[in-house]
Amino acid sequence: MTTLPSDDAVLAGQLAALAAPAPASFADSIFARWVEVDGPVGSLYVAFTDRGISYVCPTAWMDGDRDRFVDYYRGRFGRPLRPAPKAPAGLAGALAAGRGAGLDYDLRSVGEFDRKVLAKTLEIPPGEVRPYAWIAREIGHPAAVRAAGSALGRNPVPVLIPCHRVVRSDGATGNYGFGPALKVDLLHFEQVNLDEVRALGRRGVHYVASDTTGVFCHPSCHHARRITPGHRVELATAKAAIDGGFRPCRHCRPA
Amino acid sequence: MVTDDLAVRLRHDVEEAFPDVVATHQHAVFTTALRISGCHEDAADIAAEAFLRAYTALRTYPPERLGQLQLRPWLLTIVLNLLRNQARAAGRRPAQVGLEAWAPVPDGRESPEDHAQRHDAQSRLGAMLTELPGAQRTAVVLRHVVGLPYAEMAVVMGCPEGTAKSHVARGLQRLRTMIPEEAR
Numbered sequence: 001m002t003t004l005p006s007d008d009a010v011l012a013g014q015l016a017a018l019a020a021p022a023p024a025s026f027a028d029s030i031f032a033r034w035v036e037v038d039g040p041v042g043s044l045y046v047a048f049t050d051r052g053i054s055y056v057c058p059t060a061w062m063d064g065d066r067d068r069f070v071d072y073y074r075g076r077f078g079r080p081l082r083p084a085p086k087a088p089a090g091l092a093g094a095l096a097a098g099r100g101a102g103l104d105y106d107l108r109s110v111g112e113f114d115r116k117v118l119a120k121t122l123e124i125p126p127g128e129v130r131p132y133a134w135i136a137r138e139i140g141h142p143a144a145v146r147a148a149g150s151a152l153g154r155n156p157v158p159v160l161i162p163c164h165r166v167v168r169s170d171g172a173t174g175n176y177g178f179g180p181a182l183k184v185d186l187l188h189f190e191q192v193n194l195d196e197v198r199a200l201g202r203r204g205v206h207y208v209a210s211d212t213t214g215v216f217c218h219p220s221c222h223h224a225r226r227i228t229p230g231h232r233v234e235l236a237t238a239k240a241a242i243d244g245g246f247r248p249c250r251h252c253r254p255a
Numbered sequence: 256m257v258t259d260d261l262a263v264r265l266r267h268d269v270e271e272a273f274p275d276v277v278a279t280h281q282h283a284v285f286t287t288a289l290r291i292s293g294c295h296e297d298a299a300d301i302a303a304e305a306f307l308r309a310y311t312a313l314r315t316y317p318p319e320r321l322g323q324l325q326l327r328p329w330l331l332t333i334v335l336n337l338l339r340n341q342a343r344a345a346g347r348r349p350a351q352v353g354l355e356a357w358a359p360v361p362d363g364r365e366s367p368e369d370h371a372q373r374h375d376a377q378s379r380l381g382a383m384l385t386e387l388p389g390a391q392r393t394a395v396v397l398r399h400v401v402g403l404p405y406a407e408m409a410v411v412m413g414c415p416e417g418t419a420k421s422h423v424a425r426g427l428q429r430l431r432t433m434i435p436e437e438a439r
Contacts, residue, residue, distance in 0.1 A: 008427060014380055015399035022285035022302060027277055029303040030310075078311040080273055 025050065032077070033084030034070065039095055039159055041185045045069045047081060048088050052104030054079075056157045061178050077109055098126030098190055100160035109156055113141075117151040124165040126190045128220040128252070129197060131169040131206070138253065153177055159186065171201015192220060200234070207235040207254050209246045216241040221252035259326050266322035269313045276313075277306055280330050283401050287334050290396040292341070293385035301341065305333045328410040331401075335393065335411065383433045387426050394422030395430070 028050040035046050036059060045062065047055040055073055062069040073081045094100045101122050107115050116139040124130050136148040152163040158177055164186040168174040173194065176183035187194055200206075200219050209216035210227040216235060217224035235241045238248070238255035248255040261279060264272035284305055289298035309330055313321065384392055384400075390412070397403045397411060398419075408419040 011427060011430065012399050014376070015384075015395065016402065018290055018377060018381055018384070018400045019282070019286045019402070020289050022281040023299055026281055026285065026299065026302070027274070029299065030277055030306050031274070074270075074314070078307055080270065080310055082274075 030080065032073070032079050032081045034073070034081055035084045035087045035091075036066070037087055037091060037095065040098065040189045041182065044095075044159060046087065046091065047073050047077075048084070049079070049106045051106040051108070053088060053091070053157050053160060054106040054109065056159055058159075058178055058182065094160060098162070100157075100162065103160060105157055105161070107156070110151070110154060113139075113144075113147065114151040114154060117148050118155060118157075118161050118163075121152065121155075121163055121166060122161050124162055125222070126162070126165075127192055128218070128222065129165050129167045129187065129192055130218060130252070132166055132174070133169060134218070134254075135166055149174075162186075165190075165192075167197065169201065169206060171198040173197075203234075204236050205234040207238060207241050209233040209235055209241055209244070214246055215249050216246040216254055217249040218252045218254050221249055221254075223249055223251055259324065261326055262322055262324040265313060265324065266318045269310075269321070273310060273313065276309070276326060276330075280327055281306075283327060284330055284334055286401055287331055287396060288338065290381065290384055290400050291335075291338050291392060293381065297341065301334060301337050305330060305337055308333050308337070325407075325410070327403075328407045331397070331403075331411045332413075380430075383430055386433065387429060390422045391426030391429060394419055395426035398423045399427075 032047050032049045032054060034048075037044055037046055039058070043059045045055075045057045045059055045066070046053060054077065057069060057072075059069070062072070070081050073079070088103065090103055094103050105118075107118060110118070117135055120135050120138050132149045132152075133142070133145045135152070136142055136145045139148070141147070149166075152166055153175065155161055155163040155177065158164065164176060164183045166174070173180060173183050173187065184194065197220065205219070207216045208219050208224045208227060210224075210231050211233055212231050215223065216233075216238075233244070233246075235244070235246075241248070242255065261272055261276055265276070281302065285298060285302040288301040288305070289295060292298050292301065316324075384396065387395065393412060394408065397408045398405070403411070405416045405419055409416045412419055412422075414422075
């Protein structure tokens with residue numbers, strides 16, 4: 001039988017023993033860290049917390065001024081930032097491959113809707129693009145095309161979460177948080193055929209299908225790129241594709 | 256009031272001094288959050304949030320204000336505000352969950368039986384604290400668990416010293432009534 005004291009002095013002693021040290025990892029939940037790494041089109045500042053990567057910024061955007069970047073981060077995120085001894089595991093590989101899906105992200109700085117948009121964007125493979133309307137539809141808010149665009153504009157971890165792979169349905173590459181030119185550079189680096197994207201967009205072609213497989217895709221889907229010219233069918237709408245007897249590609253999910 | 260050495264350093268350079276603000280006050284901040292919320296996980300989150308709020312505020316304070324800060328009561332005031340907001344947001348949800356998850360580390364000088372017994376008694380006392388009415392719980396935690404002087408408690412609780420004292424006395428009184436008859 002354990003006893004609890006009735007005497008005030010003993011009780012005070014027992015209460016004092018309830019003082020508890022903060023967990024060993026406590027400081028990590030407060031201080032973010034940063035590194036400078038090589039990115040696909042120029043070096044990047046990358047900041048991360050104990051939960052994951054929280055911010056990415058081209059060094060050129062800060063004129064290569066580390067102090068400016070550090071001060072900007074501290075102000076925008078309200079979090080102290082210190083240099084990291086090394087980059088988060090997997091960062092270099094993810095940047096080289098253009099695949100950021102395996103990394104952890106700290107997206108506490110954005111809202112629930114933005115997080116859904118960003119999670120969906122993370123699914124777009126390098127070398128492919130999707131229209132803003134696709135993101136909106138895939139997250140279950142088909143009318144929120146503009147809102148999806150705004151959420152992508154606020155993406156705190158660009159390049160890794162590839163918001164540059166979301167473009168306008170009319171074939172224009174659209175806006176980018178760090179300027180439209182960088183978006184074009186990133187897409188060129190990933191070998192997206194932007195001339196074709198633009199040409200198709202201008203002609204109102206939003207999907208292509210194969211008359212041998214009976215499948216229709218977004219034009220940049222790697223399955224679509226394998227269709228030989230003689231079997232390639234161009235389509236304006238998903239409805240026209242389905243009415244024409246084609247089924248949507250399971251990879252790029254055009255409908 | 257004595258001048259806080261850390262406050263003087265904050266006045267010169269917030270970024271340079273802030274890591275030591277965390278290192279110096281993290282245990283008091285965490286203990287306060289833990290013993291008032293009764294939940295280890297909530298406590299870690301609230302303690303971290305308190306330091307982040309503090310950090311953002313410190314970045315905007317003019318130097319003369321930084322130099323005069325009494326850091327511990329100021330930080331604990333932030334913790335109490337966060338705990339109040341959280342309690343309000345959560346409605347009147349029982350705070351017991353997770354209390355058992357925290358086990359004090361045995362210090363090696365006591366037998367496992369003694370340790371288990373002490374831990375058991377501590378958990379029960381910790382749980383009893385969360386059943387005290389708000390002001391009494393806060394007062395008992397600040398005075399007897401964190402070890403604040405009454406003057407500092409009065410600042411944190413925003414009340415006269417005499418009121419803080421009577422909250423402590425009534426809190427202890429009530430704790431005693433919670434102790435089962437056979438254990439007295």
